[in-house]
Each structure stands twice: as structure tokens, then as C-alpha cells.
Amino acid sequence: AYAAGMQSLGRLPSGDNFADSVLLDTLAGICSTKDQAAEALRLLDLHRSGLNPHSGALTDMHSESVEGMIALFEGRMREATARFRAAVSATQHPNMSFTNGNAWAGMLYATTVYESNDLAHVAGLLRVYTPLVRDVGLPDHLTLGYRMLSRIAFGAGDVDQSLRLLTELEMLGHQRQLPRVVVSARLERSRTQLLQGHIEASRDELKRASDPAIWAPISHLRLLANDVDYPALSLLRWEAYVGDARAALQGLTDELDVAVAARRHHRALKLRLIRAVAQARTGDRNEALNGLGETLRDCFQEGFVRAVLDEGAAVGVLVRDLFARTPTEKDRAFAVWLQRLVQGFGTALPEPVAETTTV
Helix, strand or coil: CHHHHHHHHCCCCCCCHHHHHHHHHHHHHHHHHCCCHHHHHHHHHHHHCCCCCCCCHHHHHHHHHHHHHHHHHCCCHHHHHHHHHHHHHHCCCCCCCCHHHHHHHHHHHHHHHHHCCCHHHHHHHHHHHHHHHHHHCCHHHHHHHHHHHHHHHHHCCCHHHHHHHHHHHHHHHHHCCCHHHHHHHHHHHHHHHHHHCCHHHHHHHHHHHCCHHHHHHHCCCCCHHHCCCCHHHHHHHHHHHHCCHHHHHHHHHHHHHHHHHCCCHHHHHHHHHHHHHHHHHCCCHHHHHHHHHHHHHHHHHHCCCHHHHCCCHHHHHHHHHHHHCCCCCCCHHHHHHHHHHHHHHHHHCCCCCCCCCCC
16 A cells, blocks of 8 residues: 555645645655654645545544644653644534544544543543444554443443453454454453453463464554553563563663653553663662652643553552652642542552551
């Protein structure tokens, strides 16, 4: 598709504005997926320029979605939210009915609403969009929808529903012959088992989800459903939380360097959260809290909430300790946000250990 699209660029303008817009818009999406963000943005600028002023609602929706995904990969969640909202609005015309188009942008918008921890709002969005993307069979959208629904159920204490949704996602992957959907469901099941304390089951499921025949050919691509949910990160999480934390620390440092160099700052943020757990488990709690403080300030600035809460008690106890040592009078807004974050973990956090004094 990339080769055909690049060859066709030399024929623009073709005299058909809609065809030219579809070409530029589709090729921009391909470039974004191929980790060529600058080229994707250049093509989107051409699409929006006077060359094609009558592009149509669907291509406008897709253009905003592509820019939103680039922003999200690069850790700019607030911009991504604005882009996805604009994408949803682009097809809301009284004389048009682009339901599938809305589902494309709507599921992306739902991911940012979920990330902000507005669970009531995102639940309503998912009730509308998940059945649509299930029927269309878009791999990333399908995975995102079911994974969010599963996490919402798990957070509400309905583990049975959470696991049922993952089983349904896995079955859909088999039925539609979408192997990445299958292994994505298994990755999420492994994460759920880890949070439940089923250590060996989690590791076994992680092995089933890590088939190199599936992941290796797409490792260079930017795929939204697997930006922060992929085997290497999942294995590092498992080691950091319950395995060899020292080995995990080295692996996290290496993976973090690669993510930062590629401007995958959303991924880097997740790796930094897990690194704090590894540091604490290796005895360097002060360094863990210092690094976590920097990471959470970035989360606060961009509105990442579920990225933290979804890591469970391993990160939660560190967040609670960080809040306890954060002076409220110096940065009230951040301290209040930290307090809400601690409250967001709810019953997932064990009771704090009381300090003892010796006489």
C-alpha cells in the first residue's frame, strides 16, 4: 500500500478532489503506522491545503484521527483528546450517516476518556462503539474496546465479567483470523492474573501471548492497541513485580532508551512507572520515589490517570508514599491530584505499615 501510494503521489492533482484526498489521507495513516510521523504530517498538510478543499467529512475525520494517534504515541494526551473529539464531530452532519466512521474516531476518543478516568462517560461510549467495531473487525479498535471494558469490570470487582470479555475477544480473534487480537487478549489476561496474585498462571499466559511469529513482523510498526501492551513490556512488568527485579531494571533501562529515541513517550511513561517498582524491590526506594515523582508530574501535566491506576498496588503503594512526602503548600494542585490518585487505587492498596519506634 505504501509503495502504491508513493507512486501515485506523482500524479496529483488528478482532477478528482475526493480521490486525491483519500490518497493523501490514507497514505498519511500508513506513514504514521510505519513510524514516519513527519511524513504523515506533511501529507496531512497537503490534504488540508487548497489542493483539495472539498475533501469530505470522512477524510477529515480520518485526518484528525491520524494526528491524534501521533500525539498519543508521543505522550501528548491532551492534544490527542482534542483531535479525537474533532474527528468524532467531523462526521456529525444532519444529512449524513457515517456510523462506521464515527466508530473509527469514537473508539479512539474513548481511549482518552478512559485514560482520564471518566469511567461513566467511557462506559457509555463503549456501549455504542464496541458492537460496531466488532462487526467491522478492526483489530486495534476491537482490542481497545474489549480491553477497556474488561478493565472497567475488573476495577469494579467483577472479575468474572472481566475474564469473560477477554475470552470473547480471543474467540473473535480466532474467528476473524486476526492473530494479533488473540495474543493481545492473552496479554491482558496475563496482566489480570498478575494483579490477582496468580503468579505462575500469569507467566504461563504471557508465554502463550509472546509468539515471535506474530510479533516480530510488526515490531517496527506503531499500532495503537499494542503501543504499551506488548510482550517485552509485559515480561518486564512480571519480572519487576514478582520476578527478578534487578534483571528487570536493566531491561527497563534498555527498553526506555529505545522508546525515548523513537519519541514513543507514552510507552516511555509506562516503562518509567514499572521501573520505579523494580527500583523499590531492589532496595533503592528513595531513587524509586524520586523517579516516580518526575513521571507523575508528566502524567499530571498531560492528564494520564489510568496509565498509573491500571498498574495496581505495586505502583499504588509508591504513589501513596510519594503523596505522604509531597509538601502541599508548595504545589497544591499536584498534591491534590496525587491524593485523588491514591484514592483511585481504592481497596487495591494494602494498609500502610505503621512505623515502630525503639527505646
